[in-house]
Amino acid sequence: MTVAPHTGQIVESGADAPAEAIRHFIWHSEADTEAFARQLAAQPLLANAFLTLHGDLGAGKTTLVRHLLRALGVQGRIKSPTYAVVEPHEAPNLSIWHFDFYRFDDPREWEDAGFRDIFANPGLKVAEWPEKAAALTPPADLAIHIEAIDDTERKVTLLAPTPAGRAMLQGL
Numbered sequence: 001m002t003v004a005p006h007t008g009q010i011v012e013s014g015a016d017a018p019a020e021a022i023r024h025f026i027w028h029s030e031a032d033t034e035a036f037a038r039q040l041a042a043q044p045l046l047a048n049a050f051l052t053l054h055g056d057l058g059a060g061k062t063t064l065v066r067h068l069l070r071a072l073g074v075q076g077r078i079k080s081p082t083y084a085v086v087e088p089h090e091a092p093n094l095s096i097w098h099f100d101f102y103r104f105d106d107p108r109e110w111e112d113a114g115f116r117d118i119f120a121n122p123g124l125k126v127a128e129w130p131e132k133a134a135a136l137t138p139p140a141d142l143a144i145h146i147e148a149i150d151d152t153e154r155k156v157t158l159l160a161p162t163p164a165g166r167a168m169l170q171g172l
Contacts, residue, residue, distance in 0.1 A: 017161045021166050027154040033060060036156075036172075037067035043168040047094055048073075048122050050138055052130040057148035060154055064146070065098055068126070072096065081129075085113065095123035101132035110136045141165035 027033050040046060053061040058115040062080045069078050073091040079085040081100040089096040095119050110116065110133065119125060119138060130137060143159040 001143040021160045021169065023158045023160075023169055023172065025156040025158070026149075027060075027151050027156055030060075030063065033064055033154070034067045034071075037064060038071045039172050040168070041068055041071035043171045045141075045164045045168050046124055048124070049141040049164060049168065050119070050125045051127070052137075052140040052143045053126065053128045055147065056128070059148045061146060062100075064144070065126055065128070069096065069098070072124075085109070086115070087119070095121075097123060097125050099125065099127040099130075099133075101127060101129040104129070104132045107136060120144060136159065142168055 025032075027036065043049075053064065055061055066078045069089055069091070072094060072098065074089045078089070078098075079087060082100055082102055085099060085101065085104055087098045089098060099115075115133075115136070127133070127137065127140075130140065130143075136164065139161055141160065141162045142165040143161070145159070146159040147155040147157075151154055158172070159167055160166040
């Protein structure tokens, strides 16, 4: 797996976050990513959360989303929304929107695509490359920063700037 350097600004720096709002992990394998996704899927507040995923190309953001969606009960093919910007998914009693803002560069797309309506309705929203739309999105409940150490190992930092995010973080 090749990792490309991240050039965008990370929106949630966490510099002023209280200690209970930050958690660090090392994932030694994809199995660790999958186990984390299962733990996250078990959090009741996830049903209406906004998660942001940060990291270089190839860090494992989409892999985490795939494991999370499977853990939530999504069936069928789970593809990256890199070209579509958003992919809707349905799980039992849960609507999920997976955004990839990597190619997002025109704020008019936000209104044209109906993203304001999506964020105004219940459901889980997960965004890769959120810094590309940061002025338009609400604050993340949980920001997941993934850094590739090598081909299999990942350093992960979770930031929970909202009360819902901190509650989810406590459950992990």
